[in-house]
Amino acid sequence: MPQLPAPAYPADVLARLETDGREIVARYPDSRSALLPLLHLVQSEEGHVTRTGMAFCAEFLGLTTAEVNAVATFYSMYRRKPSGDYQVGVCTNTLCAVMGGDQIFDELKEHLGVGNGETTEDGKVTLEHIECNAACDFAPVVMVNWEFFDNQTPASAKALVDDLRADRPVEPTRGARLCTFKDTARILAGFPDQRPGAVEESGGAGAASLAGLRLAKGESGPTRVVTQRSQSGDEAPGSPADKGAEHLSANDAGERTAASDPANPAEPVHKEGDK
Structure with missing residues (x-):
């Protein structure tokens, strides 16, 4: 059974999308390159990429609906069904x-x-x-x-x-x-x-991400605090939880082996020269 044509956008929505779409296409030497941001644009209208949105992209860029569908179904950031806020x-x-x-x-x-x-x-x-x-x-x-x-x-x-x-x-x-x-x-x-x-x-990399870079440059930093977790998976009392704290991974402790391995009890790693 042939598929029915996708419903059209209301006139006011269509006019808005066409205005925004022209701005997107103008960024690229080839209009085909505008497909990814154009799919994000129609997704911003309905919260997911609908048949109507794909038909709009195809017509606006001179592509087939199959070409648009192939891209929309390849990338996971494009939702294909209604989703949450x-x-x-x-x-x-x-x-x-x-x-x-x-x-x-x-x-x-x-x-x-x-x-x-x-x-x-x-x-x-x-x-x-x-x-x-x-x-x-x-x-x-x-x-x-x-x-x-x-x-x-x-x-x-x-x-x-x-x-x-x-x-x-x-x-x-x-x-x-x-x-x-x-x-x-x-x-x-x-x-x-x-x-x-x-x-x-918007910020940049966090403290944990930059630790390796500092070491590679020969820089020394403050003593790192490792977030400890209880058996239930919750943070222990006193753990740094505010945004301004140095958020480090709980696997960042200097240990020779995993603390969860009873056959090989974990012990701190001491660098040469440490007391």
Whole structure:
């Protein structure tokens, strides 16, 4: 049975998208190169890439719908079905998984009552497991609309999603303040970030990421504090939890072997010359 044509955008939406689309295309010597940001643009309109959005991209760029569909289905940042205001991604790649990411993901599924890629009934949160986001030194990491929430525990992750669903303000560990997924998609389309102070807050690498660079340059830094966790996965009392603290990975301690290996008790590593 042939598929019905995609419904058209309302006239006012179409006019707005065409204006923004011309601005995007003007950035490139070949209009075809504008497909990725144009897909982000239509995603910012409806919260996911619809058939209508793909048809608009194809017509606007002179491509076939098959060409647009091939790109939209290849990249995971393009959603193909309605999703929440907040995309909560739990890294379950190797290091984050070992450091507790798998447990966080499992407990969030139970806490929210959803599976991977599913959205809560209130339309606030879509939960998914994600691959490495190059933040291994802050494992385990949770991302919300691509903003970092470092050194998470099951308890802190559940508190985070509860705050999101209750519209309480949350602050990423690093980077700019949080915005909705639609707003994030528009920023990824290449339009100015309208969040107050976003440029100043965008920041850079955290202290843990820069430790190796300092050592390579022969620089010495302050004694590093390792975040300790209890058996339940929660941070121990007195752990640095505020944004201004030096957030370091719990696997950053100098040990000869894993403390979890009873056959090889861990012991501190002492450099030559240490007392």
